Amino acid sequence: NAGVTQTPKFRILKIGQSMTLQCAQDMNHNYMYWYRQDPGMGLKLIYYSVGAGITDKGEVPNGYNVSRSTTEDFPLRLELAAPSQTSVYFCASGAGSAYNEQFFGPGTRLTVL
Amino acid sequence: RKEVEQDPGPFNVPEGATVAFNCTYSNSASQSFFWYRQDCRKEPKLLMSVYSSGNEDGRFTAQLNRASQYISLLIRDSKLSDSATYLCVVTIYNQGGKLIFGQGTELSVKP
Numbered sequence: 001n002a003g004v005t006q007t008p009k010f011r012i013l014k015i016g017q018s019m020t021l022q023c024a025q026d027m028n029h030n031y032m033y034w035y036r037q038d039p040g041m042g043l044k045l046i047y048y049s050v051g052a053g054i055t056d057k058g059e060v061p062n063g064y065n066v067s068r069s070t071t072e073d074f075p076l077r078l079e080l081a082a083p084s085q086t087s088v089y090f091c092a093s094g095a096g097s098a099y100n101e102q103f104f105g106p107g108t109r110l111t112v113l
Numbered sequence: 114r115k116e117v118e119q120d121p122g123p124f125n126v127p128e129g130a131t132v133a134f135n136c137t138y139s140n141s142a143s144q145s146f147f148w149y150r151q152d153c154r155k156e157p158k159l160l161m162s163v164y165s166s167g168n169e170d171g172r173f174t175a176q177l178n179r180a181s182q183y184i185s186l187l188i189r190d191s192k193l194s195d196s197a198t199y200l201c202v203v204t205i206y207n208q209g210g211k212l213i214f215g216q217g218t219e220l221s222v223k224p
Binding site: 031033035040041042043044045048058090092094095096097099100101102104105106107 | 117144145147154155156157158159162200204210211212213214215216217
């Protein structure tokens with residue numbers, strides 16, 4: 001099993017550009033999450049999904065959009081990139097119970113200049 | 114007030130030392146508790162869950178005090194390989210398993 005995979009690993013964007021961060025998992029987890037981590041800080045939840053076709057906002061959703069058309073994939077879309085979106089983005093998946101472990105992808109390091 | 118607050122760190126300790134990390138949470142509806150470990154520029158990975166009765170995994174001991182809303186992690190006989198950032202994490206009842214992270218405490222174990 002590959003676990004949770006993310007692409008790309010690194011990306012530099014210019015202000016106003018758009019991009020999609022890809023995330024896929026092969027553990028058949030219903031729940032998937034997108035977090036961002038700024039330097040020296042903990043992770044903050046952007047969006048999450050409890051199953052295909054269902055998404056909901058987290059703590060910091062502004063400037064982002066998500067979709068969940070399959071159980072495996074949960075892409076994160078940035079429209080009109082801003083310097084404040086410079087961060088490391090982690091995708092995670094889990095069984096959904098509050099007691100279950102979440103498994104994280106390796107992250108995408110995004111810089112907006 | 115942050116939902117999850119940790120010792121600011123960094124902690125610099127010699128090999129073999131015992132080190133303790135503290136964490137407090139503000140939401141009394143917090144349901145489950147974890148310590149995750151994050152190596153430099155890598156993804157977080159689960160170190161251990163924290164149970165009300167306290168639990169131990171080798172050199173690591175985690176404690177939970179629900180009345181004081183306090184969680185701790187004790188590492189005995191520190192190894193160089195323990196150098197990492199330790200993240201205190203909670204979930205809130207009925208919120209889809211969303212993790213709420215503290216800012217992390219960095220540990221550096223020196224020879």
